[in-house]
Amino acid sequence: MTLPSLETIISYLTIVAAVMGALFAALWLSFIIWAFRDMRQRSRDPFAQLLAALLTAVLPGVGIIIYLILRPPETLAEAYERALEEEALLQEIEERPACPGCSRTVHPNWILCPHCHTRLKKACPDCNSLMELNWNLCPYCGNQHVDPYKADSPASATAVYDETLIPEPDPIAEEPIPEDNAETSEEGSVL
Numbered sequence: 001m002t003l004p005s006l007e008t009i010i011s012y013l014t015i016v017a018a019v020m021g022a023l024f025a026a027l028w029l030s031f032i033i034w035a036f037r038d039m040r041q042r043s044r045d046p047f048a049q050l051l052a053a054l055l056t057a058v059l060p061g062v063g064i065i066i067y068l069i070l071r072p073p074e075t076l077a078e079a080y081e082r083a084l085e086e087e088a089l090l091q092e093i094e095e096r097p098a099c100p101g102c103s104r105t106v107h108p109n110w111i112l113c114p115h116c117h118t119r120l121k122k123a124c125p126d127c128n129s130l131m132e133l134n135w136n137l138c139p140y141c142g143n144q145h146v147d148p149y150k151a152d153s154p155a156s157a158t159a160v161y162d163e164t165l166i167p168e169p170d171p172i173a174e175e176p177i178p179e180d181n182a183e184t185s186e187e188g189s190v191l
Contacts, residue, residue: 028056028057028185031056031060031063031064032053032056032057033047033053035052035053035055035056035063035067036049036050036052036053038052038071039051039052039053039067039071041075041076041077042071042072042074042075042076043072043076044076050119052067052071063108067164069152086188097120099113099115099116099118099120100118100120101113101116101117102115102116102118103141104116106120109121109130111123119133121133124138124140124141124143125143126138126141126143127141129141
């Protein structure tokens, strides 16, 4: 068995080196393209997209590792889906009214909470539609009424003082009771 000549070994090594170099160049180019496309999915900033591609181009092996460490954790589509899920959850929470007394979920057409008996709504005296407790005007029929469960407003609670309407006291009612005829209780007060 004869050994191959040195020239043949060198030619084989040259072919292997060329193939390895071509594979390395293709891998390096694919890293650059992948980093650019990945950053396009994660950021709208064109400067960040170019920086990701340049980082992997300038530092062939280490650049891709640095990019993987520094890239945003989620894509724009994932961030959008997460925002939609959060908004849907918030709407679901907001749509469920809670009792102010016991914080349990109540239906919007309940007048009283079945758990703690807190008054939730009131009915309009004219059209019998449900209204919020703080409403003084029915949005369904336009009836304006005063809530019987709230105190009168200061304007309606203030009475006008007129001396002619107050009768004079009778002089008979002002006579004092003699003290020797009054009975006293055990505590010493006059009965």
